[in-house]
Amino acid sequence: YQKVSRLPPGPVSIPLLGNLPQIIYYLWTTGSVVSTLDLFRKKYGNIFTLWVGPIPHVSIADYDTAHEVFVKNAGKYADKFNPPLFRDLKHDLGVATTNGDHWQEMRRFALQTLRNMGVGKDVMEDKIMEEFNARCADIDKAAVDGVTVSHAAEFFDLTVGSIINSILVGKRFEDNNKQEFLTIKSALDKAFEFISPFDMTVPVWVLKRFFSQHYEKMMKVMTECQDFAANEAVQRYKLFKAGKYVVEKDNVSDYTDAFLLKIQQDGENSDFNLESLKTMLFDLWITGQETTTTTLISGFNQLLLHPEVMEKAREEIMKITNNGSRPLSLSDRSSTPYLNATIGEIQRHASILNINFWRINREPTYMGGHPVDSGAFVAAQLSVLHVNETIFENPQEFNPERFISDEKLLQKVIPFGVGKRSCLGESLARSELYLVSLLGQIHIFVQFFILQIFGNLLLRYNFKPHGKLSTKEVTPYGFAKRPFKLEMKFVKI
Numbered sequence: 001y002q003k004v005s006r007l008p009p010g011p012v013s014i015p016l017l018g019n020l021p022q023i024i025y026y027l028w029t030t031g032s033v034v035s036t037l038d039l040f041r042k043k044y045g046n047i048f049t050l051w052v053g054p055i056p057h058v059s060i061a062d063y064d065t066a067h068e069v070f071v072k073n074a075g076k077y078a079d080k081f082n083p084p085l086f087r088d089l090k091h092d093l094g095v096a097t098t099n100g101d102h103w104q105e106m107r108r109f110a111l112q113t114l115r116n117m118g119v120g121k122d123v124m125e126d127k128i129m130e131e132f133n134a135r136c137a138d139i140d141k142a143a144v145d146g147v148t149v150s151h152a153a154e155f156f157d158l159t160v161g162s163i164i165n166s167i168l169v170g171k172r173f174e175d176n177n178k179q180e181f182l183t184i185k186s187a188l189d190k191a192f193e194f195i196s197p198f199d200m201t202v203p204v205w206v207l208k209r210f211f212s213q214h215y216e217k218m219m220k221v222m223t224e225c226q227d228f229a230a231n232e233a234v235q236r237y238k239l240f241k242a243g244k245y246v247v248e249k250d251n252v253s254d255y256t257d258a259f260l261l262k263i264q265q266d267g268e269n270s271d272f273n274l275e276s277l278k279t280m281l282f283d284l285w286i287t288g289q290e291t292t293t294t295t296l297i298s299g300f301n302q303l304l305l306h307p308e309v310m311e312k313a314r315e316e317i318m319k320i321t322n323n324g325s326r327p328l329s330l331s332d333r334s335s336t337p338y339l340n341a342t343i344g345e346i347q348r349h350a351s352i353l354n355i356n357f358w359r360i361n362r363e364p365t366y367m368g369g370h371p372v373d374s375g376a377f378v379a380a381q382l383s384v385l386h387v388n389e390t391i392f393e394n395p396q397e398f399n400p401e402r403f404i405s406d407e408k409l410l411q412k413v414i415p416f417g418v419g420k421r422s423c424l425g426e427s428l429a430r431s432e433l434y435l436v437s438l439l440g441q442i443h444i445f446v447q448f449f450i451l452q453i454f455g456n457l458l459l460r461y462n463f464k465p466h467g468k469l470s471t472k473e474v475t476p477y478g479f480a481k482r483p484f485k486l487e488m489k490f491v492k493i
């Protein structure tokens with residue numbers, strides 16, 4: 001009772017099990033993680049506590065409290081709960097789930113390297129456009145009477161995968177290596193469907209002992225994926241160690257070169273060595289790849305269900321590019337309010353994580369006016385926050401106009417999280433989305449990426465469904481969301 005009084009409200013919990021019985025019941029009756037959390041939000045308010053076994057988990061489901069906690073008090077919430085499964089796989093290396101000095105060094109180095117490589121600037125825009133043009137050439141080659149039918153997932157996997165891979169190891173996916181990539185990617189997609197929030201919480205010995213086949217299956221996919229992502233870099237590292245590869249300071253062309261240059265200059269240490277290079281490539285490969293592709297696929301599902309939105313966005317882009325006589329560029333973003341609003345609405349609906357990564361609260365404090373005890377896990381639940389009807393009216397509707405009538409509302413869409421552990425690739429992702437089609441003002445990488453891809457696709461093709469469309473969640477109980485994998489027709493304009 002005393003512990004509960006030092007936490008935000010929530011359902012009555014049972015010793016040892018906490019709220020697991022209620023959580024399981026509501027997962028079953030509402031049909032998804034997001035609707036279960038949303039139900040608790042409606043009952044207990046925008047900040048509520050659920051006990052998972054003996055650990056209180058505090059969920060924040062509105063923008064203002066998320067901002068108050070993770071931005072105003074950013075320094076206090078830099079530490080994430082590092083899921084035991086990832087510790088087992090990555091041995092406390094990398095950037096996505098680690099804490100402390102190693103995390104800080106890896107994050108700082110990755111951001112600096114991406115910046116030096118021109119992410120968020122013209123250089124990266126050119127790289128994205130080069131990849132985009134190559135993919136469109138493949139689509140055009142396969143056209144019959146100006147129409148090509150393609151799986152959206154394959155098109156976006158290859159486009160995004162190639163861009164990320166060239167940034168990391170300087171290699172795009174072409175005819176000779178694309179099949180291997182697509183095979184690994186498809187295994188990874190399946191893994192995202194069967195890895196659940198449960199796997200991310202329980203100790204590894206529980207998985208090994210009671211769910212050994214499931215554990216082996218998860219480890220196999222992740223290890224294969226890590227080997228694939230790092231293969232090129234490992235070969236280069238071996239040449240480097242044998243003195244047959246030297247990095248020229250003024251000619252660093254990818255993340256691997258930057259990492260080897262650091263070793264060349266300062267020698268190997270606990271942060272910069274082969275194992276941490278491999279883990280970083282895995283982290284950036286997974287975080288960059290899955291998230292962006294998921295957003296793009298989910299976006300095209302929405303656009304095909306709402307052709308009037310696609311038409312309006314295209315009209316806007318046609319106008320500013322003189323009827324498509326030039327590609328859409330990142331510098332156009334301030335002239336494309338409707339495209340920006342559409343990408344915002346796509347990201348609000350896509351909200352790629354059913355459950356966000358938990359931070360650890362180290363000292364007793366107050367959040368949104370409620371006491372929060374030390375030792376509690378805290379997270380801004382982005383997927384719930386984005387369907388909060390007190391912020392987004394009729395949240396299930398796909399309606400970009402909501403951001404035109406209230407410009408400030410777009411700031412409350414936070415698909416990349418907020419604070420010290422927010423997405424490292426944000427500006428890259430935003431540009432991809434825009435240039436390939438729509439998104440708006442994303443800070444760093446991710447935003448440019450997304451905008452670039454979205455916008456330019458709309459300039460080049462009209463899109464029609466081929467078969468079924470659906471915005472229904474494929475993995476309603478998973479840790480990450482998976483959109484319905486649609487097929488679509490690319491109709492040359």
Ligand code: HEM
Binds near residue numbers: 107424
């Ligand atoms: C549409 C695309 C993307 C979305 C929606 C997205 C979203 C997110 C979210 C929600 C988080 C967790 C934030 C939190 O814990 O509060 C995150 C973390 C992260 N993202 Fe992204 N992301 C995208 C693309 C990318 C790209 C392209 C990269 C890298 C090239 C990337 C690298 C990372 C990394 C490394 C982290 C962990 C950062 C840390 O813990 O310090 N992301 N992302």
